[in-house]
Amino acid sequence: MEPLRERIKRLLTFATGLFECIGFAGVIFGWASLVFVLKKEKYFANLCYPPHNASYHGAENGTMHCDPQDERFTLIFTLGSFMNNFVTLPCGFLFDHFGTMATRFLGIFLYTTGTLMIAFSHADIAVLLFPALCLLAVGGILFLMTNIQVGNLFGRRRSTVITLYNGAFDSSSAVFLVIKVAYEAGLSLKNIFLFISCLSSIHIARTYLLLPRSHIPYPLPDGYTYGTQCEGPDVFTSQQGVKDQSRAESLKEGEGTEGEKGEQRDETEEGKAEGQEVLKATEGASLLHNSSKGPEANEEAIPSFRSCVFSKLFLTHLLWLSILQLRHYLFIGTLNPMLNLLADGDTSLVSTYTNAFAFTQFFGVFCAPWNGLLMDRHKRKAKPAESAVSGFGALQRLADMKSAVLSLTITVTQCVLFSLSAAIPILPVQYLTFILQVINRSFLYGGHAAFVAIGFPPCHFGKVFGTLMALSAVISLFQYPCFALVKGPLQDDPTYMNIAFIVLVTLAYSHPINVFLHCRQEIQQKGALKSPEVDVPELGEKDKQPRETDI
Secondary structure (H helix, E strand, O other): OOOHHHHHHHHHHHHHHHHHHHHHHOHHHHHHHHHHHHHHOOOOHHHHOOOOOOOHHHHHHOOOOOHHHHHHHHHHHHHHHHHHHHOHHHHHHHHHHHHHHHHHHHHHHHHHHHHHHHHOOOHHHHHHHHHHHHHHHHHHHHHHHHHHHHHHHHHHHHHHHHHHHHHHHHHOOHHHHHHHHHHHOOOOHHHHHHHHHHOHHHHHHHHHHOOOOOOOOOOOOOOOOOOOOOOOHHHHHHHHHHHHHHHHHHHHOOOOOHHHHHHHHHHHHHHHHHHHHHHHHHHHHHHHHOOOOOHHHHHHOOOOHHHHHOOHHHHHHHHHHHHHHHHHHHHHHOHHHHHHHHOOOOHHHHHHHHHHHHHHHHHHHHHHHHHHHHHHHHHOOOOHHHHHHHOOOHHHHHHHHHHHHHHHHHHHHHHHHHHHHHHOOOOOHHHHHHHHHHHHHHHHHHHHHHHHHHHOOHHHHHHHHHHHHHHHHHHHOOHHHHHHHHHOOOOOOOHHHHHHHHHHHHHHHHHHHHHHHHHHHHHHHHHHHOOOOOOOOOOOOOOOOOOOOOO
16 A cells, blocks of 8 residues: 555646646647737738728728738648647657656746747737747647656556546647637736746646656556655665665564564565476476577567567557548648538538537547546456466556557547548538547547557657657648648539548558457467476486476
């Protein structure tokens, strides 16, 4: 039973991490709300003069329709969203090599610089928005990346915590909506972003008090603690070792209670039994392989980052992530022309459905934990027969991998249903499309982070996560030719593109199938290569061959 102090610290780490993700990490995806404020402040309004193509009323309230201005805002968001995905690769290397504290300090610096740039910008230097939004994107993804490891503190609920944080990342797009409301209430844009900059002190305090210097291991070692009051688990282990050694010496000299002596005898007998089992396993492995590479050595060997990137699991997961992410990006990019087509140009209907779509995005934080709960609940149903085959910590990884198969399959099925609903040219059906889209988006990114955490070595998490996001960001650039195809030859009608993507999304089923086959093959290999017992021949039985039995 862990001390009450440690439990409180872990709960505080979880709660403050959730606040950090929902309040800061993914704010750039609420860009549409901030654009409304920036237009009021006449950012890039000089591109619209002379305003011969704008109504007088629109010119007065600062929200006139101006294609060059809209294109500039769209370009800013395009660069920011691309950086949000692509920069995860170098950030992953940074996180793996320098640890949590150094990575978070960089993220805090970049994020604070971005908010200060927006605070001190104005219409004459509106170009500051380009680096500012990119810095917010990079700082936000660093916050998310360093918080994902908090799930390691909660054992069986690990996947739930990871997916909850990713859902909070999706829901943080509502922050710019809060900024819009505060601006309309009379607060200036400068004061709002100066206040957000001051909140960086919370990030600094949390980095020192509630997070480790390096990484949170998984599974957690006994007595693991973190924060500034300790120097890490190694200190605890050495202190515990000194304590155990002094106790052993006192028992050896005849001191100590009878209970302690009995406990020492039990530990000694248990250690001898374990040693005999290991000796038998080693001898059996040498007879089986005639080399030093036994199954235990292979099991404990950590694969290199290169082998992870070129593995089938990585490639099929990249296919799974890229196709589903591209589908969501294309839906968002073609949403307005699709609604105009279905509403026959009725601007009030288009506005209503656009607001409904934006409102549903906030509920990502409530949808994401469903995926984690599903994975954690399915993981606890691991069969005892498989537990006996795994051994040496491989059981937990196999159970996690098997639990991910159902989650990955459900995510692809949701995307197929979402694509089918989006392809139906009936306007009220789009309410269902919006609901399916936010649920599937939450499952997508939450499941992606959870699978990377359980499917690859923890020491390569940052690099693998970053590589996947960077490559999927490059693939997501295909949304532009798809969008051009809809705007050009298809004449603003995305129906045929939606049908094509229904077929494309079904290819993502290859990933859960591959994970299932991988788990089954690994279980079979562990059952076949498990070290056999070796019977030592007695005198007079030299011709009797050793008998190998399954353990």
